[in-house]
Amino acid sequence: MSDLSAIDHGQEAGFGDYVQLLKPRVMSLVVFTAMVGLIVAPVPVHPFVAFTAILFIALGGGASGALNMWYDADIDRVMRRTASRPIPAGRISEGEALGLGLALSVLSCLMLGLASNWFAGAFLGFTIFFYVVVYTMWLKRSTPQNIVIGGAAGAFPPMIGWAVATGGVAPESLLMFALIFMWTPPHFWALALFMKDDYSKAGVPMLTVTHGRAATRKHILVYTILLAPVAVALSLTSIGGPVTLVAAIVLNALFIAGAVRIARREETAAEADHYKAEKAFFRFSLAYLFLHFGALLVETSLAPFGLGGW
Amino acid sequence: MAIHRDHELHGRRFGRNLGLGLVLGAFVALIFGLTVVKISHLKEGKLPQAEATQ
Incomplete structure (x- = not known):
């Protein structure tokens, strides 16, 4: 050179x-x-x-x-x-x-x-x-x-x-943290299931490689279930309200349903339809987070009209 | 390779310099705006107190 x-x-x-x-x-x-x-x-x-x-x-x-x-x-x-x-x-x-x-x-x-x-x-x-x-x-x-x-x-x-x-930390901000924290693993593992990057060649231990894809599917379900109470708890705080609560219930029901579908799938079935369920779950996970935080914004913007919040 | 007055490289370099210039300009504007906001807040906060002591 x-x-x-x-x-x-x-x-x-x-x-x-x-x-x-x-x-x-x-x-x-x-x-x-x-x-x-x-x-x-x-x-x-x-x-x-x-x-x-x-x-x-x-x-x-x-x-x-x-x-x-x-x-x-x-x-x-x-x-x-x-x-x-x-x-x-x-x-x-x-x-x-x-x-x-x-x-x-x-x-x-x-x-x-x-x-x-x-x-x-x-x-x-x-x-x-x-x-x-x-x-x-x-x-x-x-x-x-x-x-x-x-x-x-x-x-x-x-x-x-x-x-x-x-200028500080409060239970509300900790719960917002917890929501994203619990949401990240299922979001990324769903991506890992269908992206199939060569992590092992790069020396990065990915759950899909170290514990297998079946174990990753179970992990997604467990984290999705643990995520639901966090979302509901956030909607019950001072920054939540009826809109957030309804959003939390609907979104988490759909998210868990998607995770159950992923957990039940065999790898061969997933490969046959080009990871359709996994891709749908990943796309929905993005909407999930956006709508959750969007609902919090709605509560705040309704406040001047005497609506929103508890 | 023939030497042209404006090689593709120059275009790239110009784009980079222009971008950096705009970013720096925006940064200056930001600091100025922030200063105006902070100082006017300071005034609003301090005036009633100053009047009260008179």
Whole structure:
């Protein structure tokens, strides 16, 4: 490789490659849940401050995405689904991703602290630490429970949003955390059932590989059942109400029904119809989370009319 | 490979610089907006107290 290859056309990173490094799709979930956490909190926040806070929470999430891509570049090169990411494709160097990730982490925490309060800023810092160090560095490659514990990182944003408004933690924010935390494993394992990534080649212990696909199906059912009481409990708190309760009952009934269907399926049957039930369950899991948090938003927006809430 | 005045690479580089410029501009606007909000809140919070002491 000559030095010329570094400036060869096609290898030079465009602006979009840096955006891709921040995992914009994951960011959209972070933005939505953090926004709900902030809006449903009992303390009003100036709209501009709220906008800034959510922007920097999203940036913090993006920074952890860049650090994750830096650390996992070796895995991403091996797996087909991730081989076109900026680092494995050779458009951005690993050092550049590390630098960008670290700089944006510090910036986002500082700015969130300045815009709202230092508890929220520190909480964002902890979340980045949790995702990058605890999940990416320690757990992802060592235990098939990686998804379960790593899911906590994705569950923190509504708590950060709540902290922006109130400066602390409350049972309501803990239950919002618990909802995403319990939702993550069935969501990801359903994906793992039909994506069939070559995790074993990449050295990542996935439940589907270590314990088998039948065991993964049972795990999905168990977590889905455990998720239901969390959703109902959240709807009974001060941020819940009749709308949330009805949403929780309907959504969880459908979610459990989907999980039962998955648990009962034989692998051959699933393969025969190209994982139709698993794909449907995965798509529904996205709607499940969106509608749950949407219901919380509805409760809050009905409050000025004397409706919503208990 | 012939050297053109505007290689595809230049377009990419320009896009990157433009993007970064816009991001930095937005950041400045954000800080300014935040400052305005914080200072006007500070005023609102402090004025009644200042009047009360007079």
